[in-house]
Amino acid sequence: MSAPVLILVTRPVEVEPGAEPGEASRPFRLADVALPQLSVLDLGVTRGDGVFESVRVGPSGSPDLEAHLRRFVVSASLLDLPAPDLEVWRQAFAAAVSEARRRGGDDEVLGVKLVLTRGIEGRGVPTAWVLAQPAPDHTAVRRDGLAAITLDRGYRHDAGAASPWLLLGAKTLSYEVAAAATREAARRGAREVVFVSSDGFVLEAPTSSVVMRFGDRVVSPPAEVGIIAGTTVTRALAFFAERGFETAEERIPVSRLARADAVWLVSSVRQAVPLTALDGRPLHLDATLTAALNAHLGT
């Protein structure tokens, strides 16, 4: 497995017309991931104050890149960060992938992370980077699935709409609750979590979206319940629609989730992982359908 490629993005946000380009006229540069690159004063670490995206790059590219970039812009806007200069990010992304390909070959599947923080406190200059790494091999878990539990996310399904400062739709660096929930799952003998709202609706998993099959219907919760709008879930629903399933985004009560015929957690880098059990109840795993779904997502 080749070493991660780090690109520091020195001009990550849109510059006012007429502003001096200054020192950072080169918009990004390759850096050494083995060396420290961040200040302890960076609000990204002291406050989890920043946004990110994780993008899969397969042998044939990254069909979701533009969807990720659109969500990156939305996340930054929800945090009142300056607008990312997408042309710079596209170039930095391409440079990171190109360098990773040079090191690891064209067939390696990559996970590429885009990060934008508010930068050093008081300075008003964001910190930004692109990190391209060989993706972990998720083959086994995609095929064999894993067990999940439901955990209460603590918010009502309408909290995000009523209280935008909760940032429920933003993909921020403040991810500690997701990590803590995953550790709670491990304590209960499971590997994954399906978050549910305090008023009993299915939300999302810590790092993926939830797709449920009920007979010939396949559904996923809408962003309006206070979750991050999935990029991969859109392509997953398209896959099911092409196969003749009825698909929809709709609010699913937990009581209905308990009767699902199948559940997948979908995300960009890990793709679709079938659940083998939910809260101890075994779930049917359709190996053929799951393999086809992953083949579709992996193009």
Added chain:
Amino acid sequence: MSAPVLILVTRPVEVEPGAEPGEASRPFRLADVALPQLSVLDLGVTRGDGVFESVRVGPSGSPDLEAHLRRFVVSASLLDLPAPDLEVWRQAFAAAVSEARRRGGDDEVLGVKLVLTRGIEGRGVPTAWVLAQPAPDHTAVRRDGLAAITLDRGYRHDAGAASPWLLLGAKTLSYEVAAAATREAARRGAREVVFVSSDGFVLEAPTSSVVMRFGDRVVSPPAEVGIIAGTTVTRALAFFAERGFETAEERIPVSRLARADAVWLVSSVRQAVPLTALDGRPLHLDATLTAALNAHLGT
């Protein structure tokens, strides 16, 4: 104002008896805050996965240090981080203060931050540092107060007890909601926020505890409502008790907050700041009492 002092804590957590001390046999070392010190792979930044404390050091020292250290241990435990080695942290804290005193003199008020992250993903070695900086001059805001608004924190008052993975009692680096709420306050012409639970109880402010006076009673919400147990609030309540007020920790409905005779936001570094208005309603500011409270906290 003198430059911040950075101490990297290289042996921040308790080591198994008999374990090799290894390279990091010196438990901490002075480092240059102007240089990058953190990896972009550190979970502190990629996931807000870590804990911190902010400790005031006045001319006569830091009477709350042990209370902060106890809370630091609780926060680490809630996050399943290894237990901080408090003897090492005490020494690193003293070294940072000593160096800051050497640079800035003995009368400078310092804010000292202790940070412990989960470290680089997959490596299992925490990252840790102590940062001592001259505290901003909060004199004016302590005297003149500021306006606040209430904002819904989205959780019921009993969410933290029911769902410990929400980490409501831990002082984590995932602080983005607090920052977003403060920006929302600014949009509404206020400087501060009093968070309330979704079922209508007073919680805390983004970086301070709430102390309310109702006639001769002074109260603050208990940690059980899902807030960080304040270190400074204990000493604030003791101040009022010494002055003949009845003091208590109790759940306060928002409807009662709206009838408070006075409200202070108390925290270690900024101390007690009186609110001049809450949701647009002017509040009485007792300048003499506030000054005495701050003199008490500032010892």
